[in-house]
Amino acid sequence: MSADSAIETELNREIPAEGAEAASAAALDRAAAEGLVDVAYTVADTPIGGLLLASTERGLVCVSFHDLSGDAALEQIADRVSPRVVELPRKLDAARFELDEFFAGRRRSFEVALDWTLIDGFRRHVLQRLAAEVGYGEVASYGELATVVGKPRAARAVGTAMATNPLPIFVPCHRVVRSGGAIGNYGGGVERKRFLLDLEGASRNH
Template identity: 50%
Template sequence: MIQELDPVRRADVDRASRLAAERVVERARRERLEDVMVATVDSPVGTLLVAATPRGVVRVAFPEEPEEAVLEELAADLSPRVLADPRGMDAVRRQFEEYFRGRRRRFETRVDWSLAPSGFSRRVLEQTARIPYGTVSTYGEMAKRAGSPRAARAAGNALHDNPVPIVVPCHRVVPASGGVGRYGGSEWRKEWLLRLEGWLQG
């Protein structure tokens, strides 16, 4: 160690480097170097982590999933160029906020299906994306529309693993036998969303 350099060692660079890092993100966005941008959205069902690629929203994670783990997954499965970019996600975040205030009935944002399995599961999710706000359908019906009428259970599994819940409204699929059924993001959230949309009362 040399004492002469103590002022350099001691200088507080936290704030300056944070601002500089934010400008890096701004420029990365303008120069289209971001392969995946992520931001958090506060909501009545907890803080959501939302990720998008230039093709659309690719992932929505509930708070039970650690942020670090979700970022690792995005880096491994899509691209390591994952940036935290709340400003870049403004339009998407606004849509979530409007939805949770009951002022938005459908998401205008596109969906990037990269993290959804292909084949039957993907077809189930695509059909689910068409279920209108405030209405529900059944696992059996989704299986049928996806081309395999007897695969209600498989349809349920596909919906349970939905990478983009809320945007692709898997909460609108319920068992034919009654009740709200399973939900990847805990059943209380499914009930909460169905109540928000007016399908469940009280």
């Protein structure tokens, strides 16, 4: 074998990357300690599937059904909040703990701080009133919620607010149903909405 080809063969031989993952995790921990992580996320396992939980320094900023939106939710966060989006499960420990309790039937309201960055204007107002007014096990119709926010004719706009809720479950848009009692739509699918209402023991005829 000539010297040239021996050298090139060696230079082209792939170097193992076995240490990269651990070094990566260590680097992200350091980066978080230095305040360089704007959004931390994890995917939590729940009885209704994987939930992507993302949080800023201010609080939980996005919850999404991982099987439906996948990484699109992270791309939206990168675009609208900050591209410094990093997987750091321990930053979501509190939210995950509350979710576990909720799904075990031991929690009726959430205490983690919420960051409303991803929604503003009328929609944010509607969602904030929903979170404050419609408690565990209760339901309200789109029209009733429209009345609560002082716009009784805005049932359709209320529906849009529910559809664009960036914090489902924590902001309980699953508690908003059709005025006739029909279950209505849900971003995570009607099956999940039914599961959540049953979990809460909401009286219903849907």
